[in-house]
Amino acid sequence: MRNFAMRTFLLLSSFYCFLLSGYLLADSLASYRQGTVITEEAEAPTIPKVLNEDIKRGRAYPMQPPTIPHKIDAYQVDMRANKCLSCHSRKRTEDSQAPMISVTHYMDREGNFLADVSPRRYFCNQCHVPQLNTEPVVSSDFVDVDTLLKSD
């Protein structure tokens, strides 16, 4: 009997602690709801414009996949067609004058060259993305390697 009372007390007190912590954290926790209560719907932020200026952007580190300097609205990239490759593939760059996807895209994981784009590199958007005309949601303290070397 005493054991039961003890257990009930522990359970209730832990539950109370849980509720209390939730209450205390509610103000400090950042969430997508931005503090809007669950019963209300906040006004959605406007959708920023995609940057479409066709100017190559710098890369933060040598292996960084270049960002896309143009719109890619409704570009079809699937088993049937790849809109990106219709300009950026080896066969198409002469006509399109677009930069060719790097040679690494034609290599398998052992480094052997293939006749066409490697299936593992086929889905462009896995690494390459357009940029939006907006402030970053999360700040970054990334430092370029050259800046890092100079700082010594």
Added chain:
Amino acid sequence: MKNWLKRYWSIANKPSVHFSLIFLTLGGFIAGIIFWGAFNTAMEFTNTETFCTGCHEMRDNVYQELQQTIHYSNRSGVRAKCSDCHVPHDWTSKMARKMAASKEVWGKIFGTISTREKFLEKRRELAEHEWARFKANDSLECRNCHNFEFMDFTRQSKRAVDMHSTALASGEKTCIDCHKGIAHELPDMAGVDGW
């Protein structure tokens, strides 16, 4: 059969006995108007979206895809319906297209693309028909709205200017050469020129 034809020809060949000339001329004129009006109204109806999406083949495949694109929903609210791109506006070409479309009635009756699988299987062939049609008439249906004369290159992106001011301006290429799949999903593009 020959006698039967002869008999009717002799009746048609003789002047009317019971009806006056004015009745026949005016009656013919009015009947003509009614026939022509009805004919055109019926044909206009086959150009509507309600008609096109009346069959599940169009409603569940191509119409769904169109709804995702800029030709259906955009900032200014100007939109293209099926016939704007798939039926010529000019009367004789329109008649020719409508007659060719009787093949689609055949397809509907025999269920050529009655399932999604059948449709995907046939998609490349169907797409090639449309590409060939656009190529042959210099993308006429695009140009009904997108007039090259009034294109402002300064309002286009650099890539667009590069292409439009060279290949399109010289007539070497036409809209469909680069803008395939602008309003619907693409079929398997293996072996298509420019892909």
